[in-house]
Amino acid sequence: MTTLNHQFKLVARPEGNVKRSDFNYTSEPVRDPVEGEIVVKNLYISLDPAMRGWMNESKASYIPPVELGDVMRAIAVGQVVASKNPQFAVGDHVNGLLGVQEYAYSDGKGLMKVDPKLAPLPVYLGTLGMPGLTAYFGLLDVGKPKEGETVVVSGAAGAVGAVVGQIAKIKGARVVGIAGGADKCRYLVEELGFDAAIDYKNENVMDALKTHCPKGVDVYFDNVGGDILDAVLARLARGARIVICGAISQYNNTTPPKGPANYLSLLVNRASMTGIMVADYYPRAMEAMMAMGGWIAQGKLKTREDIDTGLENFPETFAKLFSGENNGKLVLKV
């Protein structure tokens, strides 16, 4: 009996929201590894907003677009099922760019071994993975919150935002999260210990910022862009630092992104707006993993994953990121 590898291949550049018809769902037999190669059975696939950018034919992006006809790029954790590479043994768990498919071939470069005894595998895609590192370094290296300062984070119930807010609390800041819906806002305040949450779907963000940030915003960690970025710009404190991590509100736009009309608030407030790319911090990943591992062990840093099941559901599950339906780090169990 032949084992089949089901795969999602990108066949069209999505316009606006991603549709099932932008992909071919195909299968091919799994082959043996060649010399130096391993075969990984994917267990959990990470669904991240950045993937939307990888689907575009943009040369301006930080990594090349996924070519039409190629397996959709994604981070995943899996288990080595065959190895002709002395660095990896059958049974090892690995984390890396393994794609939206059941089996991946790799020469091992860029893969990191992970230990399922130290943390559940999906956590390596969230708090102990790319989103967690993004939060850790973006907040601490660029945002640099000081004790008593006010930190605002958007996409606050998402994989990056929830970690940003909790680390800011650990560092002694006052933390206000912006998220969509009463459930998420309750989660931020009651479960994660945020000082306040703003439900952008049901509240006027400008007014709510005025209420919850009476002295202005010292650090803003932006995952969403658009009108929320503009609202926070209008409430900056002197010397504020804005960390630009993403702009999920803009990724499905078919028109050019909306620039922040209030950017001259940077001038008035001697504030900065700085973009970050987590890849720049990979050489320092150990530092973040040790710190975050410690906080998780102490119960100071909570993780939450939203796990859908079934590779075949990839397009619909991915769409949840943009409608905001996911609660916590969105993962697809293969």
Added chain:
Amino acid sequence: MTTLNHQFKLVARPEGNVKRSDFNYTSEPVRDPVEGEIVVKNLYISLDPAMRGWMNESKASYIPPVELGDVMRAIAVGQVVASKNPQFAVGDHVNGLLGVQEYAYSDGKGLMKVDPKLAPLPVYLGTLGMPGLTAYFGLLDVGKPKEGETVVVSGAAGAVGAVVGQIAKIKGARVVGIAGGADKCRYLVEELGFDAAIDYKNENVMDALKTHCPKGVDVYFDNVGGDILDAVLARLARGARIVICGAISQYNNTTPPKGPANYLSLLVNRASMTGIMVADYYPRAMEAMMAMGGWIAQGKLKTREDIDTGLENFPETFAKLFSGENNGKLVLKV
């Protein structure tokens, strides 16, 4: 015979371009100084883009708006003609917020004595004044150009931009100026030693940036905002620093300012955009004055003033800043 003090008083919040009817041109007798006061005869009035913001009823600004009915705020250099303040003698030359008028009363706070033997008086309003300090600290403290890097400056033939470009050259950077018109561009390259100039009125700025900045832009000093800011954002080098000094293209807008649609280039390029306010650097003014004084003496830093004559021409002369008709630091000789 009574000496009259002619004054421009703001009587309307300008909509769009400033009109003569936004002011009353009035006169009143000059009175004697009260105890602790001096009377200054204004000699040269500085016309700066920031003054446009002071005319608006905005609470978001960094200093309060000029109240309706008040003398229009402006920096000027003048000579003390009467003094009841022991720190100032009749005949002293002073520089400060003396207003659009022939005579000003002051308790001396915020005034700085200047020496006309060391530099012509109008230079204290430009290269050795607020614009020069803005250029010096904005470029060196925030832009931080390294030898061999590419520095782009907009409003390059203006009071701030010309100094930015020349200091960047002194620091060993490759310098590209953006200005309006062939004359200004020729001036930048032939007189000030810029490596290249882009005439935004007659060239496609995007294409020209590609030609003149083949490795991308490392430092961008922005005086204009709008489409030019967006064009430069699209050409950033990795780790670029944008200094937001002003946005003259937006100051006369009657609609909200245009935000930079390409701001996500900050993310891709791990770049920053930081607003500066020259007032923050006043305590370090001596450092800049000594450095720039030295460069002027060595012929490395050239100054140019565009001097109109006649206080009564204030509204029309001020408008030249926004049409780009001025060549160098715009000054009104009283």
